[in-house]
Amino acid sequence: MTRRGFNGDDRSMADKAVLAWGDAPDWIVELAVLVDQVGLKAAGARVGYSAGAISQVINRKYAGDIGAVEREVRAAVLAPxxxxxxxxxxxxxxxxxxxxxxxxxxxxxxxxxxxxxxxxxxxxxxxxxxxx
Incomplete structure (x- = not known):
């Protein structure tokens, strides 16, 4: 379901999050796990962002409001x-x-x-x- 191997990169999004963030925040870890399970497009739809934005967030390259993304991920993925x-x-x-x-x-x-x-x-x- 995920596009591992696309552009020659076989790493999981969870692996990419660790490489980009080091000790990644809990919501980044959960977002990366979700992407590995359902793919970028479905994960993005679940949290209300595009697949590209989700990829940028996980890879720590997102130039937008990261706090807004965090709020959406916490509501959609880390809800109590x-x-x-x-x-x-x-x-x-x-x-x-x-x-x-x-x-x-x-x-x-x-x-x-x-x-x-x-x-x-x-x-x-x-x-x-x-x-x-």
């Missing part, structure tokens, strides 16, 4: 609650906790959560690994 496709509104911490749990057939809800987390827009899992 998220909309879960199974449980409706839940805390971000609960969301990350459910994602970290292995599959369980102990209850229908557990099974539903496990499967929903794989495709949820809030998921931090990538290719079978858990980044929560």
């Amino acid at each position: 609650t998220v909309e879960c496709p199974v449980l409706d509104t839940i805390s971000r911490e609960d969301c990350l906790s459910y994602q970290a749990k292995p599959f369980s057939s102990a209850s229908a809800r557990s099974a539903l959560l496990h499967h929903a987390c794989k495709t949820c827009p809030h998921a931090r899992q990538q290719k079978g690994t858990n980044n929560a």
Whole structure:
């Protein structure tokens, strides 16, 4: 989904954020992880900025109001609650906790959560690994 390899650069956006920022702020890290999961265009749409602007922010080259971008990222990506496709509104911490749990057939809800987390827009899992 991401365009790794475009222009000969195979690094993830998370890697690029670390290179550009060093000890990157939490919202930059989360934005880069989101881009690696869904791509620049989708991440930009989610926070209300163009793909180019998002790339510039992650690479620490954005000339615009970085504070405004931070506010939008915090609202869209780091919100205290998220909309879960199974449980409706839940805390971000609960969301990350459910994602970290292995599959369980102990209850229908557990099974539903496990499967929903794989495709949820809030998921931090990538290719079978858990980044929560």
